[in-house]
Amino acid sequence: MSQKTETPQSTTDATDGLKQDARKAAARVGLTSDEILINGGRPLRGRIEVRGAKNLAPKAMVAALLGKTPSVLRNVPNVSDIRIVAGLLALHGVQITRSDDPGEWHLDPSNVEQAHHADIDAHAGSSRIPILFCGPLLHRLGEAFIPDLGGCRIGDRPIDFHLEALRKFGAVVEKLPSGISLSAPDGLHGANIELPYPSVGATEQVLLTSVLAKGQTELRNAAIEPEIIDLICILQKMGAIITVEPNRVIFIEGVEELRGYDHRAIFDRNEAASWASAALATRGDVFVGGAKQEEMMTFLNVFRKVGGDFDVHDDGIRFWHPGGELKPVTIETDVHPGFMTDWQQPLVVALTQAEGTSTIHETVYENRFGFTDALNQMGADIEVYKDGLHDDARRVKRREFEQAAVITGPSPLSGAEIEVPDLRGGFSYLIAGLTAEGQTRVTNLGIISRGYENFIEKLRLLGADFVYEG
Template identity: 75%
Template sequence: MTSLDQDSQKSAARVGLTSDTLRIHGGKPLRGRIEVRGAKNLVTKAMVAALLGDSPSTLKGVPEISDVHVVKGLLEAHGVRVDASEPGVLQLDPTNVVSAHFAEINAHAGSSRIPILFCGPLLHQLGEAFIPDLGGCKIGDRPIDFHLDALRALGATVEKLDDGIHLTAPNGLTGAHIELPFPSVGATEQVLLSAVRARGTTELKNAAIEPEIMDLIAILQKMGAIISVEPNRVIVIEGVEKLRGYLHTAIFDRNEAASWAAAALATGGDITVGGAEQQELMTFLNVYRKVGGEFDVLEDGIRFWHPGGPLAPVQIETDVHPGFMTDWQQPMVVALTQADGVSVVHETVYENRFGFTDALNEMGAHIVVHKDGIASITRRVPRRKLEQAAVVTGPTPLHAADVRVPDLRGGFSHLIAALAADGSSTISNVGIIARGYELFLDKLAQLGAEYEVVAPSA
């Protein structure tokens, strides 16, 4: 059994799935309403932020996803009391934080990359931190050098060991001037979580400014932090001696919302995503409209539907916020297989995010991946090292196939393809999807999808 298989089974078990294999009976439009809750990319970081307080925190809008269970286990291993008795709400009490044993950290972390963000809070609380080898979705190297360089700049001593990384800061952290080579979301979160209690002022240049980053800043400000977001991707953090707990409702998951929108387009369906908001999806909505999808912004969500007729090809360039998110391109590619003409998707954020297209081609799609990218005079996003491009020619009818989920977003894209395809597909390793999509089987049922949970060997 591979590590991916093991991760899938663990993720499935964490959210109560009895198997990590599905049989999807496709060819039926998805119709109905589903709800999205807090963003995976905010909730897990907000849970870590609770470590910084000297009193309990309350986080609302928490989704039932595997990654939340991973962080819950890591927090509990460090002595944080986590009360999850109320659905969608976490009470986090960090008043008895202790150093966790390597085996406990490793057992809970699995392939998650979340442990790297524990470093700053643990250095403030304990003077040391340990993180095991990091995993995560296999979509590129995603090096942690940005994180480690930032921690060194703030005064941490970093020691790389055979089984992980040990960090110490016996004299505490000190503010610094830091400039990221790329506006990395994870590295920006690292600096925020590490600098808020450092002595002095930290200036972070070339910072990420995603909505989830802004929501994390809002949480830290509630805790007592002093953080200024200035023009040109500059964030200034004035360190404070202590922080208190917070009460916060997480921003909605715009990646999940966009994924269901793409599913409506690919299956010829009509899906209302409750909890979705226009402001954080404006770039996605523009592309959705160019392709030929329709949407209606409601008071409590957004309705997405296929209006009939042919879809139009588009050119997409992924980019950091406020650009088109890399997490949006994978589900959108499935819809583009049904567009009338040639679409080009330039992936500029991760260097290996088109691996999911192999399965789509097996299902009848016509997608050619250019591993060195494609230059174009119409490009708006500057070319970047290791970027790739996918040329999607459509429309191509999709047919059933046996597919193994490779990563979170690619896995949901395979799910969409199977729902749009003619015939019955078997999708294995769907536990990976449970890392970031709350109760996705229940939501499929609400939308009228036909599927069966089957044994992995079936």
């Protein structure tokens, strides 16, 4: 007699937590159903628009806390992370109004106040954005609190970089059962900080904290992603003095006060790359309105190497499959200006249709290939090497925790029932369903709404064949 295998309680709790996160995220942006049935095999064709970057807009909203006058942020996407930040700002007394112009938000920080810990915890959900409230709130109130942090389950993303930087500015950090409490009894002062890795989040933390700190801050090994530069542009509009030097060095001279800003957020290059990958995988033709060439040059090079084609226009970029066989590639993810880790997951689906063997070395997150299990279930041939692969031709320095995925194709995909594990992996599942023969049921859609605005409507605009009861 076979023995029944019970699912570990920790695994069950994690799965239930993921589903709860997905439902909350879906509700924030008006998704009434958490699943979609996709009938694959139809090329995506048409035009969609991308708005402000999910990796910039929430941070720009946090920056409004630093100003003494109201701020206006335009081109804001309707994604659940924006709703989380708006809720947290409102808890701290920021008055938020939305203009009749879609995507325009007005933020008035005149009456900032400390929020209750329980309310912060309830509103933060799985987002990691609350950590960036610390510097601005320490300047405005002298104290801050952040709950346990969530985010996509793609690997360990410790906040040690953030906390160590805040300590160097003079913050007192106290870890509580409910989260982390911070205070600045003597105010914050400039600091010399060198990051062990050019972390985007830690760079944002230093920028948001240093602009009002007394004296000068020198940040070495900083992230220089386009979204970071856009945040620096916002802070400069507010009155900050920030100099970006070569070799990832940023100098910030603290000022006495900052004013509000009026800014149009940079476009979401991750969403643009995702739709480009969908066009390639489905042998389609998609015009991504709002996409810009400069911020996507590394992606565009790889897209062309794989066999895709594109045209750059003033108002966007057209991506299409020109016919013929797709070609295998070797990719190493890296911080900007390298190939972004957020680009590889959607592209993996297209690479399952390439003639030959592709290899992806993932150097940024240590657990970002979990989504490939479902693709293999659909017929893909993807082998994940959890300890990475040796490659003498590597350009990116090997990291101890990195993994590698080897994709052999072309592999016909067949419909299946799959559950979204994380943001980019979730969009990859949509692409897989659109590429596969037969019907695919994708659940946990709310996770995708964290970073993809109105994706159901965009699928309709591109002629996808699907059923969504929402």
